Amino acid sequence: MNIAIAADHAGFPLKELLKKFLEGEGHKVVDYGAKILNMEDDYPDFIAPAASAVSKGEVERAILLGGSGQGEAIVANRFPNVRAIVFYGGKKEIIALGREHNDSNALSLAARFLSFDEARDAVTAWLSANFSGDLRHVRRIKKIEEEGAIYA
Numbered sequence: 671m672n673i674a675i676a677a678d679h680a681g682f683p684l685k686e687l688l689k690k691f692l693e694g695e696g697h698k699v700v701d702y703g704a705k706i707l708n709m710e711d712d713y714p715d716f717i718a719p720a721a722s723a724v725s726k727g728e729v730e731r732a733i734l735l736g737g738s739g740q741g742e743a744i745v746a747n748r749f750p751n752v753r754a755i756v757f758y759g760g761k762k763e764i765i766a767l768g769r770e771h772n773d774s775n776a777l778s779l780a781a782r783f784l785s786f787d788e789a790r791d792a793v794t795a796w797l798s799a800n801f802s803g804d805l806r807h808v809r810r811i812k813k814i815e816e817e818g819a820i821y822a
Contacts, residue, residue, distance in 0.1 A: 671797065672697070672730050673730065674720040674721075674724060674731070675702065675733045676733075678704060678712065678717075678735075678736050678742075679707055679710075680736050682706075683781075684786060691790055700723065700728075702723070714741075717736075717742045717746055718745055720746070720776075721748075721776065724752050732777070733779065734746060734778040736779075737781060738782065739756045739778040753772050754776035755778065756778045757779055757792050759780070759788060765796045765799065766795060769796060769800060770807075773807070
C-alpha cells in the first residue's frame with residue numbers, strides 16, 4: 671500500500687520508527703516531513719501536503735503524527751475526500767470502526783500519549799480493517815462530500 675506519513679516535532683521520533691516498521695511490512699511510504707527535529711516547526715506545513723496527496727489519490731492512506739493528533743486531523747479533514755480519525759490510546763476497536771463505518775483514509779496519532787508499541791498496533795489494526803460498504807455508511811460519506819458546503 672502507498673502510505674503518506676507526516677509529523678511535526680512532537681511526532682517526529684515516532685514517525686521515524688513507524689516509517690521503518692511500515693517499510694519493513696512492505697508498504698511504500700512517502701515521507702512528507704518533518705525531515706529533521708525542529709522544535710519550532712508548524713504541523714500544517716507537513717500535514718497539508720500529506721492530506722493533499724490522499725485527496726488527489728497519489729497515496730491510498732496517510733498516517734499523521736503530532737502531540738495530540740487533534741490539530742493534524744483538523745488540517746487533514748479540510749481536504750476533499752480525506753476522512754481523518756484521531757487515536758490517542760484506549761481500545762483499538764475505535765480504529766476499526768473508523769475504517770468500517772467511515773472509510774477513514776487518514777489516521778492521526780497523538781505521539782505524546784502513545785508508546786511505539788501502541789502506535790504500531792493502532793496502525794496495524796487500522797491498515798487491516800476494511801470499509802464495510804454498508805449502504806447507510808456509503809450514504810453518510812456521500813452526504814459529507816456532496817453537501818459539505820452546507821456546513822460552511
